[in-house]
Amino acid sequence: MKPHLLKVPAKPESSITISKVDKFYNQWHFHPEIELIYIHKGRGTRFIGNDVHRFERDELCLVGSNMPHMWRCDPEYFVEGSKLKLDVTVIYFHHDFLGDKFFNIPELKSIDSLLEKAKQGIRITGSTKLQVKELVRKLSGATGLERITTLLSILEKIAFSKEKEYINTIYNPDKIEKSEADRLNSVFQYISDNFQRKITLEEIASVANLSAKAFCRYFKSKTRKTFYNFLLEVKVAHACNLILEKDMSINEVCYDSGFNNLSNFNRYFKKLMNKTPLEFKKEHRVLRE
Structure with a gap:
C-alpha cells in the first residue's frame, strides 16, 4: 500500500x-x-x-x-x-x-x-x-x-x-500515526472487499501482520470499536443501500449483506438503525412517494 x-x-x-x-x-x-x-x-x-x-x-x-x-x-x-x-x-x-x-x-x-x-x-x-x-x-x-x-x-x-x-464523540485523530494509516487502510480495504462472506479473526489479523489477540487490542485502540462491531456497521450500511436502491426482499438483503440468518440481521440492523429493516424500507418508500 x-x-x-x-x-x-x-x-x-x-x-x-x-x-x-x-x-x-x-x-x-x-x-x-x-x-x-x-x-x-x-x-x-x-x-x-x-x-x-x-x-x-x-x-x-x-x-x-x-x-x-x-x-x-x-x-x-x-x-x-x-x-x-x-x-x-x-x-x-x-x-x-x-x-x-x-x-x-x-x-x-x-x-x-x-x-x-x-x-x-x-x-x-x-x-x-x-x-x-x-x-x-x-x-x-x-x-x-x-x-x-x-x-x-x-x-x-x-x-x-x-x-x-x-460523528465521533470519543475519537481522537491525533492517535493515528502516519505509519499506522497504512496498516488500517489494509484492514479497511480487506473488510470492504470481503464483508459479504465470513471473515475470521485470524484471517483479518494476518492482514495486519498481528496475532488474533494482538489485533483485537490494536483495532480497538485505534477505532474505539471491536472488529466485529465495525464489521457489522459495514454490513448494515450495505444493507441500507440495497433497501434504498434495489427491488430486493428483506431476506435477499440479509444474505447479500453477509448475514447468515434473518434473525441476526433484524437484531443487528435495529440495534444500529433504531428500526427493523422492514420499517426502514417502508419509511423510505413513503418518502420516495
Whole structure:
C-alpha cells in the first residue's frame, strides 16, 4: 500500500483550496487541512474516524485536521458503461489560514471552537445545510477577499447552528500515526472487499501482520470499536443501500449483506438503525412517494 498522508494541491495565490471532483480518493487517508465537503450527487459509504455510515446526495460534512476518512461510492458507479455520476465540492483550509491568532479574538471564538470540534467530524443538516449549499456555490466562484469572507460566513453559520451531528464523540485523530494509516487502510480495504462472506479473526489479523489477540487490542485502540462491531456497521450500511436502491426482499438483503440468518440481521440492523429493516424500507418508500 502507498502512504496515505494525502498532499492537498494548493495554489500559491490562495490559502483556500476548492476542488470539484467526480471521483473520490478511494483510500483511507488523512491530511493536516480541514475539509468541508458537499456531495451534490452521489451515494455510497463514508468512513470517518471510527464511524461507518451511508451517504447520499446533498450530504455536507466538516472533517477536522488529521481525521482519517474515506468516501467510497457504491459498486454500481464502477461498472463499465455506468451512467451514475459523482459531483462533489471539497474545500480545504488550515485552521490558521488567516494567521496563528486570528481566531483568538472574542468575535471569532465560536468559529475557533468549531474547528477544534471538527476533529470529531461534523455532519450538517436541515436548513443550515441548504444555506451553506448556496454559500459553497458562491465560494466556488469567489476570488480575493470575497473568498475569505464567504468561507467565514459558512463557518459562522455552522458554528451557531444546532443542526449538526458530531460523528465521533470519543475519537481522537491525533492517535493515528502516519505509519499506522497504512496498516488500517489494509484492514479497511480487506473488510470492504470481503464483508459479504465470513471473515475470521485470524484471517483479518494476518492482514495486519498481528496475532488474533494482538489485533483485537490494536483495532480497538485505534477505532474505539471491536472488529466485529465495525464489521457489522459495514454490513448494515450495505444493507441500507440495497433497501434504498434495489427491488430486493428483506431476506435477499440479509444474505447479500453477509448475514447468515434473518434473525441476526433484524437484531443487528435495529440495534444500529433504531428500526427493523422492514420499517426502514417502508419509511423510505413513503418518502420516495
